Amino acid sequence: MREWQGISEFVAVAEQGSFTAAARQLDLSVAQVSRAVSELERRRAVKLFYRSTRKVSLTEEGHLYLQHCQHLVQGLDEANRAMGNLQARPQGLLRITAPVYFGETRIAPLLNRFLLDYPEVELELHLTNRKEDLIHGRYDLAIRLGNLEDSSLIAQRLGQRTHYIVGAPDYFNRVGKPQHPEDLKQHQLLAGTVENWRLQLAGRRVLVKPGRRLHCNSGLALLNAAEQGLGLAQLPDYYVSEALAQGSLQSVLNDYRQDNDGIWALYPQNRHLSAKVRAVVQHLRSQLHERSKNALDSNSLDSK
Structure with missing residues (x-):
């Protein structure tokens, strides 16, 4: 099994980009990892790494060798996991x-x-x-x-997960509730990470593009904006369930809601x-x- 010696250390150094990080991953000393890789290079009669005081990089031969060795290490890891799974308790x-x-x-x-x-x-x-x-x-x-x-x-x-279109009671008191997807053209639609809102109408998908007055990649920020009455937001249930239960938000167009x-x-x-x-x-x-x-x-x- 001498041919296997140094393979895991070589792959770890190549993937981590340093002997120190590889040693930490393998729970070995830096000296042990360095010796194992040097011995592997000696046996293969090839230089696998360019070494400097600042960085480690693969040689052309090292790149080629890594492609094959990664599969070996992954196969060994899978074999070890399979044996470990004979134990009943996860660890x-x-x-x-x-x-x-x-x-x-x-x-x-x-x-x-x-x-x-x-x-x-x-x-x-x-x-x-x-x-x-x-x-x-x-x-x-x-x-x-x-x-x-x-x-x-x-x-x-x-x-x-279920998506809801929601707004604050004060907002609906001012502008009314939309009863049909077409009514959304008369409302402020707060934009999140998706380009279009998806709704269902007569068995087909309807795409609605939100406005640009507020565009934010945070669901919490959109939730707060809707609660303050800035407009309507479309958000998943885990953002809005508490607000809907407490009444600070109300959902609309539920008959047109997109599929979960x-x-x-x-x-x-x-x-x-x-x-x-x-x-x-x-x-x-x-x-x-x-x-x-x-x-x-x-x-x-x-x-x-």
Whole structure:
């Protein structure tokens, strides 16, 4: 098995861009990593890295070797995970990425409960609205909302979200409530991250372009603007459910509401055997379903 020696260290240095970061990832000393890579270069009789005091970069031969070695390391990782899954209890580091607000308000509390149930699991939760590369970022799982792009990732539906068009009672007292999508032309429509609002009319999709008086990429900011009477906002249920229940917002055009879209768990194909990934996906699915059952029913949120 001497041929394997140094492969993991080489791949880690290439992916991390430094011997120090690779040593931290592998839980080894920098000297150990350096020796392993140097020995690999000696055996292969080739220089894999250009080294300087400031940075490490791959040689042409190193780039070619990395393409093959990454598959070897990933295969070894998958084999180790498969063996580890013979153990009944999930354990080890779980790296998850999720959208910021949905992650803060919905996913993080459920994951905290998951950690209580599985004390041998460690969690790194990265909240960002960017769609992170799961492979390059070494994530076990990503939470995504809405329609998914085609990819090689495995997707499991955890639940669904409902979009509401909402406004403040004072706003409706001033300008009235829209009764038909055409009526939206007479209203201030607060713009968020989507280019068009989607509605349903006689079985077909209707696209409505919001105005430009207020355009913001924050759902919380749009929620506040709607509550203050600046106009109408279209937001998912996890933003507006409390405001609708308290009466600070009212929903309109519910008969024309777009179809519910999905809440998804995405993970690389080599993670499907992982006990910790299977357990956390099942936990999130069951808890989000339970939360949906216990939430205010749709009639209490709808104010036509």
